């Protein structure tokens with residue numbers, strides 16, 4: 001589904017990603033963990049060209065991101081992204097947030113988009129909030145709307161960048177629940193997270209990043225219970 | 241001075257006599273301001289967005305325009321347009337046309353900076369959310385960033401409207417028959433300046449004060 005080859009990313013002189021190779025298979029749930037500043041977000045953001053790739057390449061669903069012939073907008077519409085700070089559109093209702101992409105990007109008819117949006121809102125447990133504005137929602141509700149908004153594009157992959165980090169602890173569960181259901185339905189997911197419980201339970205694979213490279217990857221039980229790399233051990237021991 | 245005061249009280253005719261001038265002048269003042277600021281908004285929106293592109297040439301043109309306009313007095317701009325430009329290009333602007341164009345060009349430069357600031361004030365995450373769904377840069381601007389920026393732009397745009405309204409008074413120098421020009425003319429015929437000029441001030445305040453009150457209310461609503 002996604003193949004990352006020798007991915008480098010620099011901001012000016014600051015090399016943030018120093019050669020990342022990774023493959024994400026269809027229906028796989030890959031969790032990315034690592035210390036702050038290790039380049040997790042940058043890695044994720046390179047996967048839909050929110051950051052320009054300095055060197056190397058990412059191939060998604062057969063399209064290479066650095067190929068000038070690739071229609072980036074079309075490709076992005078097939079890659080859902082969920083942000084730490086939700087980034088809902090505050091001037092639109094929840095329903096409008098969810099229908100905007102399908103209507104403007106995919107040319108779906110308004111009524112049809114609304115029907116689909118309502119069923120997605122039901123799926124994330126927010127059917128009663130369709131006409132509310134984001135400002136009146138809790139963080140957990142906002143994030144669930146953001147997930148519904150991304151799903152409305154019928155993406156092939158969902159990228160999550162610390163989707164629960166900005167939430168009050170008691171609201172984290174609802175969002176994780178929605179993500180678990182998605183994973184169970186077979187959605188391909190790449191999740192940058194500090195929720196080790198989620199990574200352990202739902203992750204097919206865990207990637208540990210440090211200083212712009214993948215230090216270690218493997219099944220969650222191997223990474224968490226028997227880490228091989230010194231840095232992984234240090235990182236995990238600090239979490240306990 | 242007290243004598244003058246008694247004069248005014250015993251002689252309210254002066255006030256009544258200025259009213260028709262004020263009334264005619266206020267209409268032209270408003271027309272020039274509204275039409276001028278309307279086109280100024282179109283110019284300002286375009287130029288403001290030009291200032292946000294990465295294209296150096298486009299950015300440069302926008303910057304030169306803004307700096308030239310902001311670095312010269314509107315009085316000079318009006319004289320330049322009405323006398324110099326019309327002479328040079330052999331077009332004959334009426335005073336009304338020159339006034340409207342001067343306001344549009346002048347307000348356009350200030351509005352361009354308001355537009356740039358408004359758009360820049362919108363969180364980058366909004367653009368990223370739009371782009372990550374596959375929307376084009378134009379769609380993202382149109383449906384996501386611009387509507388939000390516009391709300392924040394309304395208070396400074398309102399201020400610009402007030403500034404432009406007051407600026408129209410300098411068009412007296414090109415004999416545009418707005419409020420200031422007409423009152424000056426009236427004073428010239430009667431030779432009694434005090435009350436007419438008081439009335440002239442009131443003529444401006446009658447428009448500007450409600451504007452300021454409305455803007456303040458809007459700002460308060462925006463804050464919450």
Ligand SMILES: Nc1ncnc2c1ncn2[C@@H]1O[C@H](COP(=O)(O)OP(=O)(O)OP(=O)(O)O)[C@@H](O)[C@H]1O
Nearest residue numbers: 011014016034035036037038039040041042043162
């Ligand atoms: N737009 C940018 N311009 C310059 N430097 C950047 C930019 N974005 C990120 N960086 C730098 O890249 C490095 C990696 O950042 P990144 O956000 O990818 O880390 P992260 O692993 O997601 O960290 P966190 O857990 O805190 O979110 C940091 O040192 C950061 O300062």
Ligand SMILES: [Mg+2]
Nearest residue numbers: 040041042162
């Ligand atoms: Mg991050």
